[in-house]
Amino acid sequence: MLGSVTSTISLRKCFYLSVMVFVLSTLMAMVIIIKLSPLESVRCQSRGGTTPSIEWSSTSPGANININNRRIDNDSQSENTNNETAKETNDDNNIYHKKMRNNSNNLLNRMSKLSWKMRSKMKPLLMQNNTKQLDINYNIHIFYYPWYRSLSYDGEWRHWNHNYLPNWKKNDKRVFPDGSHRPPADIGANYYPSLGCYSSNDPQVIDRHMWQLREAGVGVLVVSWMPPTAPDSTDSLMADLLDAAHRYNLKIAPHIEPYPGRNPINLMEHISYLFNRYASHPALHRAARNNNGPLLPVVYIYDSYRFPSSAWWELLSERGNLTLRGSEIDAVYIGLLVESSHRSHIKKSRFDGFYTYFAVNDFSYGSTWKNWKDLNKFATQNGLLFVPCLGPGYIDTQVRPWNAENTRHRRHGQYYETAWRSAMSSGANIIAITSFNEWHEGTQIEPAKSVSNKDFTYLDYEPEGPDFYLNLTKWWVQQFTEKFNFL
Template identity: 25%
Template sequence: MDKELPRRVFLTTTVPLGGTLLAGCNQPTDTEEETQTENTTQTDTQTDQPSETPDPLANADFTLSETGIIYGDSVVVGLELENTSEAELNRTLPLTVGGQQLDRAQLTLAPGESTTVELTGTPEKTGTQTVEVGNHHVGTVVVRAAKPDAARAVGAHYYPWYGSPLHDWRDGEWSRESPSTPVLGDYNSADPAVIEQHIDWCRQAGVSWLNVSWWGPNSVHDTRFQEDILGHPRADELSWSILYETTGRLGSDPVALDDDYALERFTNDLQHLAETFFNRDSYKRIDGRPVLYIWVAQNLRGDVESAYQSAVEAAGVEPYLIVDMPVRTSLAGQPMIEVADAVTTYSVYNPNEPTREAFIERAQSTYRSWYRAADYLDVDVIPTAAPGFDDTEITHTQRDNEPVPSMPEIYQQTGQSARHYADGPVLVTSFNEWYEDTQIEPSEQHGTAYLDATAEIIASAEREPPTFEGEVFRLIFERTVPESELNPQVEDGRDLTFMLYQLTIETDTGATVLDADIGTRPEGVEFIVGSSGPEQADSNSWQWLGGSRETVISVPSLPDRGRIDLTGIGATDMAVSLKVGHERLDTTRITDELATQTLRLG
């Protein structure tokens, strides 16, 4: 970035939050306010009640060229002055912005003489700052962080819960529950100075959108978002949206959205959001519709489509719905995918594979798989960049996860993967979730490294759209079978079609093109839509097809004429058809016994 914010104030200040050394958070202290009041009073007195030594600047005409500038630009103050006294005027005129002297002029005027003076200086920090010449208040200037030239929209998950009356752990020292230390200390999320600094850091990083954790109508989170955040004078510099905290509103266990209680609560929530947030000018929109992000959307079951449509009709608005799914989830058959406009994942962390390498690989493989599936499911993919995961310092709730320590190198690599598979925006987990150490907000440990990486790797860098090798065919099954019909001990199981052991492809002359043991993840074979992961028992391995009636498979090549053999067990007796492109080539029947069924090519 051309105009990088200096780190010296962020990393060395020890003044209390809101003190004058906090970058971008300058608010006058009580003493400063009293001093300014005294100065104003003195000036008024000198103007209204002439004394033996009147202030020659009392009648000066001050002009402030701009009340808002970009960091790196200059503040310019003009001054027109006439010496109306009978003595020569000698005066030093210092220009101070945000308490820092930036320029000075030495003025000498004979009696009756007039002059014009221009003072200029470049502020060393961002934020709302007072402009003074000597003891005279000229005005206020907002110094905004420069934004990178963005190639795409970048959003970040945002948590407004720090500080009383919300999270006030450890007697206010809530950051002791994080492996990292915020540069801003144990701040209160409602502090206008903190909000302003966060806005400037977002600008610096190329983050144009914050997705705000929301816990229900009239909650403290709701009020803080409405009044403190959206009420901030600079809030309209970013776009904002709702991260619907599903477990906080509907419970931590899977729930049928068409259940009376769940549907009523969700409908009331959606009506509140529509009335309170969706119609604001600064609310985030995609395709002209207000964004709603549903966290852990896999928990919502039942007749989701009709329940969601009922809530939308009651609210009078249909949001652009982004649903959070676990990494490596097979999207077909997920009830919320039926109503989603886009799919994403909040975190690529998996406690069963807590290594840096696995963390990075999961991000890449998940986005690749979902990107290929998106066209068949009619959803967008919004990939996520994250620096790691570490909740080992949390004490206010029980956690027992082995960490993937957060570091800029992980963030850079997940950011590259996210950018590569993003036709639209990218999301970041997170701007300030300190308890899980996923934040890109500056810390004492990493400074602005995450902000810099966001700007350079995610927001600004161009991408080459993904390309895929191989050829695709589709299997269209007559129906799906609930897993509970095959195994009564399973509740809320998968929808299944075929238990596939072996996939063989031959030409019409009998030459083998592919002979793959499906349960071993064979190279070159990719299940794009309609399958679960490989499974194994004893010496056998397989992969269940299902989730929807359609399974889409990519293989290295398909002959123009030949055959596809499916070896396995059907979930029930039913028909299955083969399609390549838009052409249906053949149909056969499968049974619930182990057998090989053939579908003809050409």
């Protein structure tokens, strides 16, 4: 009885808070429509004391936008200075309009903060039933990167000390930083991990990550992999990752990264090596190519479109001269779709499915949310798996300082929520999250903390807290599971 009363009260609170947020959002929309002031706030963050909140535009992160404080008296300066009455009138008008704009700005800022405050109070209510452990959903995949190394654990830094990458736009004459970052104070990321600059080799870190993903209900880690001979290879960690995943009843699918000299022939040789070592492990993720087919390992192949479809056909078609179908390295092979034309490439290559990877809406055809329904329809018509990939946001300006135009601000979870809704409405029954810990590109849902050095202040998840995106993921996994009635 007490439980039902508590549930009723919680639902009632949730309803009232939802109504209040709706009313506030409507009021804000009305204010915007009548053009009191442009609302560009994408991050509300307090650093303590009296530090003002910073408003960033979507095209120039870090720029303080306040167009309503520009002086608007250029015309009055050209008036006859001897006409004191006209000057005073113009000055009065300027002061009046400036005051009105400032008042409008203040009103919008207060409404924005109040809206986020109400939303932050409502979210725990929406997620309060998630205190119980979710059943794992193996149709939720997440990209995982085990390439980090620390000086204290490994004797060297890797990836935390990432280089600034050269600008791919050769006609861009702007000057940007170069060289490499110097951890632990300065890292190649716009956010800073709660665990600090950890080593992916550390068993405690691995165990912590597996526990976090298990709590969120995510079933499959798509683990970045390259063969032992490749630079930055992660093969030495696969056994430990598989063992740790198995302890939490999670699964692992390899994500074949590009590496020097990769081609379809040696790629199959390297996958043969991978299967010979790990195919018997119970944590290796398997799925059926069709309803009546056997369970086969699942393999993601990044940049698959760089090889011609004719080369893939020889390997993935049952009629190919080098076919691997029915062999010991037969698998569910999932290629990357970036451009619209890649649909034909995927089909002609005889891939079993395709994924979109990028967490940047509108960056590519595949990553654009509005295209996912059509892509799912294409996949269904051709007997393919479609895996839309969503993320909480994107920012990589600590690695690609010239790439601000592709930043996608998180907006306190709104971006992530919209991506989830788009993926679920597409009809796809497998969803991948980009990513758990790709810190360089700011797509991680791994907990982050507030950190700053003398030159840079790292982004964080405040005011919702370091675990916000894990909790939000858990909530959406539950919605996805209920919608598709997964058991």
